[in-house]
Amino acid sequence: MNSAYFMPTRIVTGPNCVFENRGILKELGIRALVVTGKGSAKANGSYDDLAKALNANGQSHVLYDKVMSNPTIDCVFEAAELARQEQCDFVAAIGGGSPMDTGKLAAGLAVQKIERPELFSAVFAKALPIAAIPTTAGTGSEVTSTAVVTNSAAETKTSVVSPLFFPRFAFLDAGYMRNLNRETTINTAVDALSHAVEGMLSVRASPLTNALAKESIAVIMACLPALEARLETPLEIREKLLFASTLGGMVIANTGTTAVHPMGYKLTYFKNIDHGKANGILLGHYLTVLEKKDQVLKTNRLNEVAAALKVEGFDDFTRFLGRLFGKLEPITLSELETYAAAAIKAKNIGNCLIKPEQKDLLEIYTRAYRPSGA
Numbered sequence: 001m002n003s004a005y006f007m008p009t010r011i012v013t014g015p016n017c018v019f020e021n022r023g024i025l026k027e028l029g030i031r032a033l034v035v036t037g038k039g040s041a042k043a044n045g046s047y048d049d050l051a052k053a054l055n056a057n058g059q060s061h062v063l064y065d066k067v068m069s070n071p072t073i074d075c076v077f078e079a080a081e082l083a084r085q086e087q088c089d090f091v092a093a094i095g096g097g098s099p100m101d102t103g104k105l106a107a108g109l110a111v112q113k114i115e116r117p118e119l120f121s122a123v124f125a126k127a128l129p130i131a132a133i134p135t136t137a138g139t140g141s142e143v144t145s146t147a148v149v150t151n152s153a154a155e156t157k158t159s160v161v162s163p164l165f166f167p168r169f170a171f172l173d174a175g176y177m178r179n180l181n182r183e184t185t186i187n188t189a190v191d192a193l194s195h196a197v198e199g200m201l202s203v204r205a206s207p208l209t210n211a212l213a214k215e216s217i218a219v220i221m222a223c224l225p226a227l228e229a230r231l232e233t234p235l236e237i238r239e240k241l242l243f244a245s246t247l248g249g250m251v252i253a254n255t256g257t258t259a260v261h262p263m264g265y266k267l268t269y270f271k272n273i274d275h276g277k278a279n280g281i282l283l284g285h286y287l288t289v290l291e292k293k294d295q296v297l298k299t300n301r302l303n304e305v306a307a308a309l310k311v312e313g314f315d316d317f318t319r320f321l322g323r324l325f326g327k328l329e330p331i332t333l334s335e336l337e338t339y340a341a342a343a344i345k346a347k348n349i350g351n352c353l354i355k356p357e358q359k360d361l362l363e364i365y366t367r368a369y370r371p372s373g374a
């Protein structure tokens with residue numbers, strides 16, 4: 001079987017790895033644009049560690065700390081403008097997916113003329129080099145070439161992909177996740193789980209990505225019961241989740257995501273449901289609906305997914321995820337129909353090994369939501 005794998009990011013891990021490996025940052029230039037969300041990078045110590053590392057290297061930086069969750073087009077252009085004005089040589093992005101993705105786009109937009117309406121069709125010819133410091137264990141953006149932005153014109157979130165967006169370095173220190181609350185910890189872990197599962201169900205899956213995905217799934221499934229049971233998450237579990245989410249990123253960097261992500265983007269865009277939770281609400285039902293379709297195709301891939309999840313059937317898995325997220329706010333059938341009609345047009349649908357039709361997407365939504373009325 002022919003396959004290829006590409007992921008050029010150098011990964012360093014462990015407690016205090018930013019400061020201890022600060023020497024590699026010197027390769028990126030002398031002035032950094034540091035991109036963060038509004039408060040967490042300062043609260044969890046990651047910004048201080050990076051600032052200390054840059055100072056010790058004799059590198060200067062300017063801070064862009066205005067990234068909101070689900071960043072807007074205005075936000076990424078504002079960050080890029082700051083990088084240009086301040087003549088930054090590189091971008092260091094700290095945070096969950098939103099700051100890391102904003103950092104990637106700022107790195108590209110700072111060095112070439114791309115207008116707002118062209119953003120989603122732009123081909124980036126160059127970008128500033130990027131260092132990424134994840135502070136949640138979910139997105140995997142530290143090892144992907146994808147940046148996701150809110151696309152108001154299309155009423156969804158849309159990916160911009162360029163090989164230049166692979167960070168040069170990823171620093172994985174689970175200590176920055178110590179104070180994440182239970183809800184964020186679960187939502188992000190389930191996002192990573194969704195990356196690994198969807199990666200296995202992609203037409204671009206390979207033996208290498210499946211091996212990474214199976215390990216990611218095994219680690220996350222072993223950790224989730226502990227997250228469900230307690231309020232505090234021990235550091236050793238956080239380290240495992242960070243490892244698993246980076247594996248998930250390494251998977252989707254090569255496979256892309258499938259139907260769950262574009263379906264989840266609709267829930268995030270219209271109902272402000274957190275990204276990981278939106279995927280988790282749909283993931284079990286997605287597997288159940290695909291199982292029915294696969295009775296004809298017989299890919300055997302769903303058996304491999306079930307084995308990796310260590311579940312007998314997907315109903316148990318769906319119930320488990322349901323317990324994690326509790327009662328959902330109702331969504332009407334007509335809204336779900338609109339979401340299904342839009343999500344079927346997403347480019348990720350072309351990635352699906354077992355291709356769903358629009359009616360299948362609607363079935364996934366309605367199974368998840370038991371709609372309140374038309």
Ligand code: ZN
Pocket residue numbers: 139191192195261275
């Ligand atoms: Zn995701």
